[in-house]
Amino acid sequence: MSDAWLPQEAEVVECITETPDIRTLRLRFTDPERQRAYRFAPGQFNMLALHGIGEVPISIVSDVEDVHLFDHTIRAVGRVTRALARLECGARLGVRGPFGRGWPLEAAEGRDLVVLTGGLGCAPAVSVIRHVLRRRGSFGRLTIMQGVKHANDLLWREQYEAWAREPDTQVLLAADVATPDWPWHQGLVTELFDRIGGSLVGAVAMMCGPEPMMMAAGRKLLDYGLAASDIYLSMERNMHCGAGKCGHCQLGPHFVCRDGPVFSWAALAPCIGIQGY
């Protein structure tokens, strides 16, 4: 029987409390053979199953070359995620995956990159940034853009400050509502494209966050000369199976779990930004 239909037991090896409601779980399959064989691509996700509670899709955020552990950063929003965020070291859970198609990182090698996120911390994009910074020579200029509603919503402030010190890396942050100690832009993240040092023509963009933000940013990026096939979005939909069968994640002709979650603007254009579709 295909592995797609049976969770494998994994163990929490380390937990990191990022904020009161966000935790990173570092996991390892209890079967060492399975852990050795486990491979994923940045942007893919796992289905995490809690005994007696349920199962949810969660992105994998660790580096692909870390073969000993794999990480999930979880925001406690509901029944299953709250229980996941309460797990302690040694706790056991089930993992199915990896599922989906991740970021086109190989195709992006040698090119300038814009990573744009919105909202409260965006796990799939963090995996891209880490991937690029660990292979700094393989990519061109890296622009990290993040927009939040309120300045206090910005997570990992030190992390952004550290990224800004990396070579050939620019960090552009924006908050709709700023506080006195907010040194960055007040307004929308999409107003910051002019501040990018250099042309965007030929760059690759990777976005993740609320759909209206991605829509607005995608349109702007097209104006700045990016090709529709070089703008990528990570989409979220209700998911039950992860394997293209249950039908919940459909978006137009796409099964987001199988054909995505990462799509090019070119592929999604006909079916995004339409209320209730």
Place this chain on the structure above:
Amino acid sequence: MAVEEPRFLPRAGLQRLIDRLRNQFQQVLGPQVCDGAIVYGPLQRLQQLPIGQGDRQAPGSYRLEAAGGERCFAWANGPQALKPLLFTPEQPVWRSVRNADGQLEFLPMPAEPESLAVIGVRACDLAALALQDAHFLGDPADPWYVARREGLFLVAVHCTHPADTCFCASTGDGPTCCDGFDLALHELDEGFIIEAGSKEGATVLADLATLPVSREHWTAAQAQQAEAARTQRRHLRPAHELACLSDALMHSHWAEVGRRCLSCGNCTAVCPSCFCHRHEERPAIDGVHSAHVRSWDSCFTAAHSALHGRPVRADTAQRYRQWLIHKLCTWQDQYGRIGCVGCGRCISWCPVGIDLTAEAETVLGAAYV
């Protein structure tokens, strides 16, 4: 020995066929009247079939009525297709057990092959089965569907009495069965023309006492098939025209259907191609055992599209639009043909009689006059 060419099976010979199948298969199902509708049930005797039974169907209505005569298959499909036999309404996906140390064991649910023969399958049911095959057998295949599918033996009966709601002729899926069966029957007053569509079917046919098919039998069979196609009143446009439905996402007609539709999900339950299902956890009270079960779901529920605490498709108009566009348009991108086989079930079983052929026509009408 196997018999390849069509033969004539006298009416009484149908019992021989049932017996022969009962010898080979764990279960034999056939159509029978149950709670005012014709559905599949375990079949032992010819007399259980809906002999002399007819039906009358219209938008929002299904009634049995006496047709008289000896015929067993003089009716159009009831609410149930092959779907519940293969894609069962409920299927445990795994069980988990937690021991005292907190260790978990995830146990697969065996997919045991079941041998099942079904008599009385319609052309639209075979077409819908091919649609479900494309979905559930595609990688990663659904192991429980695979197991049930492998053991399935199908005796089709060409449709001679389409309902007012049927439009299989326009989708190219009926009323005559073309492939996908093991045996197919033309029902005539005095008996059946029986034909094998597979090696297994030909082997069964060889064990029956049959006669050569006369020229009169053929003429009668062909005439009733032509008549069955001719009398269908509803139709759908060709697939390439239906593909334009996704250009009409903003059409005002969706809001109009949304006011009539109750969002009850009857249409998705009776539709033989609808495949949506939800996964849910069923913990036992002991805290040790838990079952992860998948069951039929419908895109007409709010939970189906729940995201960040609210449904993506918040109102009924959006859900109807999703259902119709998936069925007639985006299904083509996914599986290379429309997801509707013209069985008309969703029309008959809709409590308010919504007719997808009419709704599609209204949305597309202006573009193709």
